[in-house]
Amino acid sequence: MLKINNLHAYYGKSHVLHGVDFEVHPGEIVALLGRNGSGRSTTAKAIMGLVHWEGSLDWKGQSLTGKKAYEVAHLGVGYVPESRDVFPNLTVHQNLLLGQKGKGKSSRWGFDDMYAMFPRLKERQHTEAGVMSGGEQQMLTLCRTLMGDPDLIIIDEPTEGLAPKIVELVGEYLKKIKDRGVSVLLIEQKLTIAMNISDRALVMGHGHIVFDGTPASLRANEKVRKEWLEV
Numbered sequence: 035m036l037k038i039n040n041l042h043a044y045y046g047k048s049h050v051l052h053g054v055d056f057e058v059h060p061g062e063i064v065a066l067l068g069r070n071g072s073g074r075s076t077t078a079k080a081i082m083g084l085v086h087w088e089g090s091l092d093w094k095g096q097s098l099t100g101k102k103a104y105e106v107a108h109l110g111v112g113y114v115p116e117s118r119d120v121f122p123n124l125t126v127h128q129n130l131l132l133g134q135k136g137k138g139k140s141s142r143w144g145f146d147d148m149y150a151m152f153p154r155l156k157e158r159q160h161t162e163a164g165v166m167s168g169g170e171q172q173m174l175t176l177c178r179t180l181m182g183d184p185d186l187i188i189i190d191e192p193t194e195g196l197a198p199k200i201v202e203l204v205g206e207y208l209k210k211i212k213d214r215g216v217s218v219l220l221i222e223q224k225l226t227i228a229m230n231i232s233d234r235a236l237v238m239g240h241g242h243i244v245f246d247g248t249p250a251s252l253r254a255n256e257k258v259r260k261e262w263l264e265v
């Protein structure tokens with residue numbers, strides 16, 4: 035469904051991705067792991083057309099060359115960036131409304147789904163998003179993205195800075211999302227949730243993929259873990 039071939043990306047003159055190759059298939063949760071600075075977020079930004087890139091990026095058989103972020107989103111790719119991305123002066127409900135697909139279009143998700151999955155957001159539906167905790171804003175960003183009914187959601191370090199109990203919850207939400215047929219590209223540094231919920235794990239090092247296999251095979255591969263993941 036998403037096919038990435040020989041992807042290079044640049045910030046000005048700085049060449050950050052050096053030939054990234056991988057695929058995400060329908061209904062899969064794929065973890066993109068790696069240390070700080072390995073290029074995981076840049077890969078997400080390239081898919082969304084937010085950095086200069088070269089190579090080939092195909093989504094459902096269509097090239098993403100030249101596409102802007104909103105166009106990629108319209109094609110069904112949801113993106114939850116590292117920086118929690120809420121409208122701080124709007125309420126939770128208004129934030130969700132802004133994520134909604136065009137009127138009259140059917141969607142996998144509605145307000146009730148979001149409020150059932152995240153009761154905390156229901157309690158706070160009339161609260162301004164900007165006063166909520168980081169974890170709550172993260173949930174809201176995820177929900178707003180889901181309201182646009184993506185077929186793939188790219189989520190960048192959703193568990194960063196969250197308490198272990200909440201990290202577990204994030205894993206459960208991602209499984210629920212997958213159960214509705216949405217693919218997930220989960221960018222993470224921590225192995226725990228990634229290993230528990232992923233169908234496949236990718237490891238990135240110095241701007242390319244150094245491992246692509248099942249979580250079990252990554253667990254068994256001490257060399258890759260030592261060289262590219264553990265600190």
Ligand SMILES: Nc1ncnc2c1ncn2[C@@H]1O[C@H](COP(=O)(O)OP(=O)(O)OP(=O)(O)O)[C@@H](O)[C@H]1O
Pocket residue numbers: 045048050068069070071072073074075076077
């Ligand atoms: N806006 C930017 N301008 C210049 N260089 C950048 C920019 N953003 C990232 N980089 C560089 O690109 C490389 C890859 O960064 P990237 O953000 O993709 O890493 P990452 O794997 O997401 O790690 P982390 O999120 O932990 O920093 C790093 O060397 C980083 O310093």
Ligand SMILES: [Mg+2]
Pocket residue numbers: 074075076116190
């Ligand atoms: Mg990052």
